[in-house]
Amino acid sequence: MEIARDLLLDPQLWRLIVTMATPLILAAIGEMVMERSGVLNVSIEGMMTLGAVLAFVVTFQTGSAVTGIGAAMLGAGAMALVLAYFAITRRVSQLSVGLALFVMGLGVSALVYRIAIGVRLTPPRVPLLPQVPLPWLSDLPLLGEMLFRHNALVYLAVALVPITSIILFRTPLGLRLRATGESPRAVDVLGLPVFGLRYGASLVGGILIGVAGAYLPLAITGSFSDGMVGGRGWIALMLVIFGRWLPGPIVGGALLFAYVEALGFRLGMVTKAIPPQFLLMLPYLFAVVVLVRISRGAQAPRALGAPYHRESRT
C-alpha cells in the first residue's frame, strides 16, 4: 500500500509531474501550431536553449522575470522567423535548416552566457517565479496542492489547450491554418496568403517554444547550464505525433512522460532490484514504445515539410 501511495497517490509527486510537464506542453503546442500550417521545425531543442539563456541572463541583469520571458519570446521568435524564411520563402529543406538552427541555437546560447555572465566561482542565480494559488481551488484537499498552487506559466500552459483548440477548430483563422497544412494550393486558389499564414504560425510557435525554454531556469532551477534542456525539445517533437496534432492528447502525453520520468527516481528509492541505468533510460524507452504504437494511423498534415510552389502546375 505504501508503494502504491509513493508511486501513484502522493500529491507531491503529482505536483512535480505538473511542474515538469509544463515546458513539454508549451513547446509541443508551439510545434503543433507550426506543423498544422505545414512547417516542420526540428530545432525545438536549440530554440528552447536560446529561450532559457535569454530568460536567465535578462532576468539576472534586470531583476525582472517578465522582461526575461519577453526576451526569450523575442529570441526564439526571431529564430523561428529565420526558419520560416528559409523554409517558406527560399524553399530549403525544412529538416536541414531545422537541424542547422538546432546546432546554432546551442552555440549562440553558450556564447550569450559567456559574454553576459563570464567566469565566476559562485554560479549566478535568479529567484524562481512565485506561486500563484488560485482562490478557493488551492484550498481543496489533495487537488489543491497538486493542481492549483503553481506559477503563472503552468496556468498559461493549461489555458493554451482550450485556446488553441477553439482557434484551430472553431474559427476561420484556424480553418485556414489547417488548410494551409493540408492543401496550400486550395488556400491559394481562394486568394488567402499561404506564406503569411505559415510565417504567422511559425512566429507563434517560436514564441511558445521560447516560453518553454524560459520556464526551465525561471521555474525549476533558478540557474542556467548548457545542457539544461536535456532533450526535452525532441520529446516535445515526439509529443506532437503522440497527440496526433491535437492539444488535448498532447497534454496527456506530456503528463504521462513526466510521470514516467518521476517514476524512475521513485522506483529507485522503493527497490534496488531494478538497475538504476534502466530507470534512467525508462522515459526514453517509454517514448519509443508509445510512439511506435500510437503513431500507427496517425495522420500528419498532408503538406507538412513540403515547401509550397505557387508556380508549379500540380
Added chain:
Amino acid sequence: MSPARNRFTQLAHAVLYVSLVCWSLCTTGPAAAGTPGVKMGMILPGTIQDSDFNTLGYVALQEIQKQLGVTVSHSEQVAVADAERVAREYLGSGHTIIAFHGAQYLTMVQKLASQFPQASFIIISQGRSFPPNVWNITRRFHEGFYPLGVLAARVTKSNRIGYISGIRLPDFISSLNAAYEAVKQYNPKAEFVYAFTGDQNDPVKARQAVEAQIAKGADVIISALNLGVLGIVEAARAAKSPVLVTSFYTDKSSLAPKVFLTSLTLDFGRPYLAIVENILKGSRGGNFDMRPGHGMELSPIANTSPEVAKEVQAVFQDVARGKPVPEILDKVVAP
C-alpha cells in the same frame, strides 16, 4: 617616376618594414620569468563558466601562468572522443605539458604518454599505474565525504539522509560509501538513501531525484553533483519542512544561506602548481593526493549547533592527520 626615384622609394619602404619589425621585437614583453618557452595546455570536459570543477581547473591554470610564467592554453567542452585530437594539436604546436582535467580521459593519457615520452602529462584519476612521464592527481573523495556523513548523521531530525550524484564513477561510489559508513557509525538509526541521476550537470533531473528523496522524508542531502546541485537547492527551498544540503568543489552557500550546511571545497591550484614546479625541475612523473588539508577543505559549517560544527571539524582534522577511512571504489555498499 624616374628610375632613381623608384629605387629610393623601394629603399625607403624596406627601411620602414625592417624598422617596424625591429620595433615590434623590441617591444615584446620580457620572457616569462624562469620558464622561457614552456607551454602548457589544459583539456577540460566542460565549460569554464560552470563555477565548479572546470572553473577551478581554469583558475589553477591562470595561477600557473602568473606564478611560474608558463604560457598556458585551454580547450573547453572536449568530449572524450575528441580529446586525443586536441592533445595532439597541443603537442604539435610545442606544448610540452598537457593536463587532462577529468578522469574520463584516463585511457587517452596512458596511450599518449607512451607515444610522446618527451612531453609531460597530468591527469586526475583513481588510476594506480602510469608511464614515467605522467603525474596523477588522486582525489581522495572518501576522506572528504566521510566528515560530511558525520555532519549529516548529527544534523538529521528525520533520521533519513539522502545522497545524490550523477555518474557512477569510482570517485563518487567511494564518496557515497564513505558517507554511508560515517552515518552508520555516528547515527545507526538513520536511513541512507541514494540516487544517481546520470548527469552531473542537469539541475532539472537533480531536482526530480531530490524531490523523491525529500518525499520519503530525507532532511539532509549530501550532494556529489556539479551544476546539478542548483536543482537540489531549489528542491530544498521548496520543501515544506526544512531540508539542508551540502555541496562540493566550490562554496555555493551564498546561493541559499539558509539551506546550506557546508561545502567540501577543492583547490586545484595547489596540486597543479606543485606538479608543474616538479616538472620544471625535471621530475616528470608521480602522484599528488588531494585530501583533507591538501587541497580539500570544509567551508564554514552553518545551520547547525556550534557543538556539531566543532565535532565535524574535529573529525575532518583527524582525517587530515591520517585517520583511516575505508575506500571502496567498485561497488555501493549502502543498502
